[in-house]
Amino acid sequence: MDFRRDFLHYYRLELYFEDNKIFGSIPEEIQNLISLTIFEADNNDPTGAIPTSIGKLQSLRELDLSWNRLSGLLPSSLGNLSLLYNLNMSHNDFEGTIPTSLQNCHKMEILVLHNNKLNGSLPGNFIGQMNQLRSLYIQKNLLTDSFPADVGELKNLNDLIVSDNKLLGVIPTELGNCLVLEYMDMARNSFQGNIPITSQNIP
Numbered sequence: 001m002d003f004r005r006d007f008l009h010y011y012r013l014e015l016y017f018e019d020n021k022i023f024g025s026i027p028e029e030i031q032n033l034i035s036l037t038i039f040e041a042d043n044n045d046p047t048g049a050i051p052t053s054i055g056k057l058q059s060l061r062e063l064d065l066s067w068n069r070l071s072g073l074l075p076s077s078l079g080n081l082s083l084l085y086n087l088n089m090s091h092n093d094f095e096g097t098i099p100t101s102l103q104n105c106h107k108m109e110i111l112v113l114h115n116n117k118l119n120g121s122l123p124g125n126f127i128g129q130m131n132q133l134r135s136l137y138i139q140k141n142l143l144t145d146s147f148p149a150d151v152g153e154l155k156n157l158n159d160l161i162v163s164d165n166k167l168l169g170v171i172p173t174e175l176g177n178c179l180v181l182e183y184m185d186m187a188r189n190s191f192q193g194n195i196p197i198t199s200q201n202i203p
Contacts, residue, residue, distance in 0.1 A: 014038040018064070022046055026070075031056040042088065043067040055080035064088040066112065071095070074118075079104040088112040090137065095119065098138075103129035114139045114161070121145035128153030135159040139185065143167055147186075152177035163187040171196055 013035050022044040031053035037060060047069045054063075055077025061084060071093040078087070079101025087105075090112045097120035098113065108130045119142040127133070128150030135158060143165040151160070152174025160178075163185045170193035171186065 013059075015040070017041040017044065019043045025049075026051055026054075028053045030054055033057065035059055038062040040064040041068070045069060047071070049073065050075050052077045054078065057081065058083070060084055062086040066090040066092070068092055074099050074113075076101040078102060081105060083107055085132070086110045089116070091115045093117060098122065098126075098143075100126055102126070105130060106132065108133055109156075110135045112137045114141065116141055118143060122148050124148050125150055127151050131155065133157055137161045139163040139165065141165055145169070147172055147191075149174045151175060154178055155180070157181050159183045161185045163189065165189055167191065170194075 025048035049072030146169030168190040173196040
C-alpha cells in the first residue's frame with residue numbers, strides 16, 4: 001500500500017494500519033480527516049517527515065507512528081492536538097528538539113519518544129504543564145543538560161525512563177513529589193551528586 005495514493009480512501013473515526021508494509025510519505029492531505037480520533041500505523045515502512053498539517057486533526061486522541069523510518073523534526077503543530085493523550089513516536093529517526101508546544105497537550109497521559117536522535121535540553125516549565133502524564137519514555141536519544149525540576153508537578157507519574165542520554169547535573173529533589181512513581185530509569189547519563197533524600201517518599 002502506498003500512503004500517498006491510498007491513504008485518503010479511509011474516512012473512519014479510527015484508523016489501524018499497524019504491522020503492514022505501508023510505504024511512502026504521510027501526505028499533507030491528512031488534515032482532511034477531521035473526525036479522526038485514533039491513528040495507529042506503527043511497524044510499517046513510511047519515510048520522510050510528519051506534515052505540519054497533522055496539527056489540524058483536532059479530534060485526535062491517540063497517535064502511534066512508532067517503528068517506522070520517519071525522520072526530520074517533530075512538528076510543533078502537535079501542540080495543537082489538545083485532546084491527545086497517547087503519543088508514540090519511538091523507534092524512528094527524528095532529530096532536533098522536543099517541541100515545547102507539547103506542553104499545550106494538557107490531557108497527555110503517555111508520551112513515548114525513545115530510540116530517536118532527539119537532542120537539546122528539556123526546557124523548564126515543559127514537563128510540568130502536562131500534569132496528567134503517567135508515562136514518560138525518552139530514553140536512547142541525545143538529550144543534554146539538566147533534568148527539569150518541574151517533574152515534581154507530575155502527581156500521576158508512574159513510569160519515568162530517561163536512560164541512555166547525555167543528561168547531567170543533579171537529580172532533582174522534586175522527584176520526591178511523584179508519590180505514585182513505580183519505575184524510574186536514569187541509567188547511563190552523567191548525573192552527579194547524591195540520590196535525593198526526598199526520593200525515599202517514592203513507594
